[in-house]
Amino acid sequence: MYISKSFIPILKNNPSEAKIKSHQLMLRVGMIKQSSAGIYSWLPLGFKVMKKIENIVREEQNKIGAQEILMPTIQSSEIWKESGRYEDYGEEMLRIKDRQNREMLYGPTNEELVTDIFRSSIKSYKSLPQLLYHIQWKFRDEIRPRFGIMRCREFYMKDAYSFDISDDEALFSYNKFFLSYLKTFKRLDLTAIPMAADTGPIGGNLSHEFIILAETGESKIFTDKRIFDVDNEDTKLEKKSLENLRKKYEQFYSVTDEKFNQEEFEKKVSEKNRLKTKGIEVGHIFYFGDKYSKPMGGSVDLPGGKKDFVKMGSYGIGVSRLVGAIIEAKYDEKNEVMKWPISVAPYDLAVIPMINKNDTSALEKANKINIELKKNNIESIIDDTDENFSSKIKKMNLIGAPFQIIIGKQSDGELLEFKEIGKETKKINLTQIIKIIKEQKVKN
């Protein structure tokens, strides 16, 4: 893609209204545009990143056997009256009257709607467990939306729901999601720490938040980075394996700044393995038994002829918020350099030819390179403008494709100036460049 044809409206300076890194960068490189308070449009650069995150989330849900559905954004108030949450939910729920004067609402979460789907579809224990998820827009009418898409009103979220016959089976489902969350965040190149959490308005008695390590988070976390390597764990989808996995990861989960015992922690963890930082919540999982199935009549036939209410859990990931969370974790604000993890990068590679009116040979070379890149499924953005060199580099450092090829006047024959953002420039040929990028892509 030529940058001159792309819809990437870049600002010269940081927008003054943005107080945190992710908000600054997203406005600066035109990833988003605010359309009204707490409501944003996603422009091509932001959209590409969010879509890649969405697909990783989807793949990891599918791997644990969850089935994708899609519930509507607008819900009837009736089911919320059945569960008893319609009055409780407060002003964050966007309440709507349709032309027939029926009370509707824009769904802030979907426990009621999915319970309604379940109760009309599944009648027997033989069809359990069921794990259903959807990825859909939600609305929470925040009184003071701020920090761009980190605390906005309309946001994109994956929410999953599990239905089981007993507490024991339900815990197995819960642990499957626990595993899939560790794997999801790992693929996004994030360290996500599971912490015991309050269940809040969702209710229930078991809950974990997944917190991303980033400087601008809301609370301090101390942890041992050695334990956060899910690739080296026993991750079979079996009860015992998953229970052990969760227990292991829970060792450190409650070390918030209030409860944290520094002395105890020092004993356990050596300096070089210690992470200390402020966290951002990107996922939240809940087990709440029959809190919704009971008032709404979601029961199944048991083996002996009796009936029982199904045991449910719910499992959220903030898909749009993750775009911001990755920026908070990866953006070097001081040097104005962003490096996207290759798994979600809007482009794999930036090609930066030096162009002036009398000499377009570098652009021609860039075009030839791009033909080879395309054959290898490497997506590049080419700066085809005649701006000066430093302005081009600055722009590409903000856009954040993790690799760059620079084609200058001295560019000689087969060898190209190639760099991974944040590392030294090397002179290597295109075949080697393609190999390096492909290896990174496979790994992620």
Add this chain to the structure above:
Amino acid sequence: MYISKSFIPILKNNPSEAKIKSHQLMLRVGMIKQSSAGIYSWLPLGFKVMKKIENIVREEQNKIGAQEILMPTIQSSEIWKESGRYEDYGEEMLRIKDRQNREMLYGPTNEELVTDIFRSSIKSYKSLPQLLYHIQWKFRDEIRPRFGIMRCREFYMKDAYSFDISDDEALFSYNKFFLSYLKTFKRLDLTAIPMAADTGPIGGNLSHEFIILAETGESKIFTDKRIFDVDNEDTKLEKKSLENLRKKYEQFYSVTDEKFNQEEFEKKVSEKNRLKTKGIEVGHIFYFGDKYSKPMGGSVDLPGGKKDFVKMGSYGIGVSRLVGAIIEAKYDEKNEVMKWPISVAPYDLAVIPMINKNDTSALEKANKINIELKKNNIESIIDDTDENFSSKIKKMNLIGAPFQIIIGKQSDGELLEFKEIGKETKKINLTQIIKIIKEQKVKN
């Protein structure tokens, strides 16, 4: 996927409330579930089909150089007041007051919002043309929602917008979309007829509807099926080629029952090439110049230093409606047999082993077959229940995977009973079956 583990709630009989084929089938096999009047949840079977349609629409938009963005569902009333449509739009617009008492609305279409994005981002003719699209939920508060997802309130739509410097360039953009629509519908195995249309509330002076041939449509269409073969056309993305293409396809576009001259038509078209049927609108494209850019101040700098308002068009495809349209075109209601085009089929293949309590050898064989299918990226649904043979076939005929393997007691060695729905059963080996299915998939 085992049918016993899937979330496919099949009804024994046709639901009495459904009056048209698509509504009947979608409720019958649990593709959708109504949650309130004109608002539906998409269950796994329906979701898979819709997602495949969405991806085909996306690929064809990308091929003509359109860039994907994502605008929010909730819009501010202010931009609609700027364009002058806020009062005009009537009660189909779902109007909302947020907690701060601001006037908001659930977007029924996005001309205003995309013009707002454009005017704040693009300043020079050098950045034109721009083709932007998004695929997003829309809401139209129909007074009498009916026919399932064919005339509902919350629906999924692709809408694109073009921005050009002159009428001539804008027509080129219009023709690019015209081409991409012919290609999109062809890949869905639909015959879509472009017809000159009223511009309605969108406005403007050039417009085409794309009408699907199906028995239960709203108007009669006569046409010559020979001309609807975009694969054999000159489809270069060049002004002249595309203008010729549109002109050619327009030859028959206005032959509705009112204006149609039967005698003229008989002369031109031989009996075997003639199609006569009743159509469903699945796409609508508009050219409206500066209708929105002028009142909203969407202008760019021209070469000589002057400014001018950009010329815009908009281009819609009803993504969720297409699921219904395909059923209307393909479902044999009398024999209760659906055959999905392989490009959007929820499963490529149904595997139907005969199972009873004492003999599960057929199921074991099905599992072995499925391993080979997976290796070849062929997605199957296996009926692992011990229901009787005719009930299994009936179910799979409704689900509509285009191919079936039947593993009966007489199933001998290498040869398998294989059929494409609607054709004769053959006895061939698995290698041949895989070859047939893969060839079909590539073609589509």
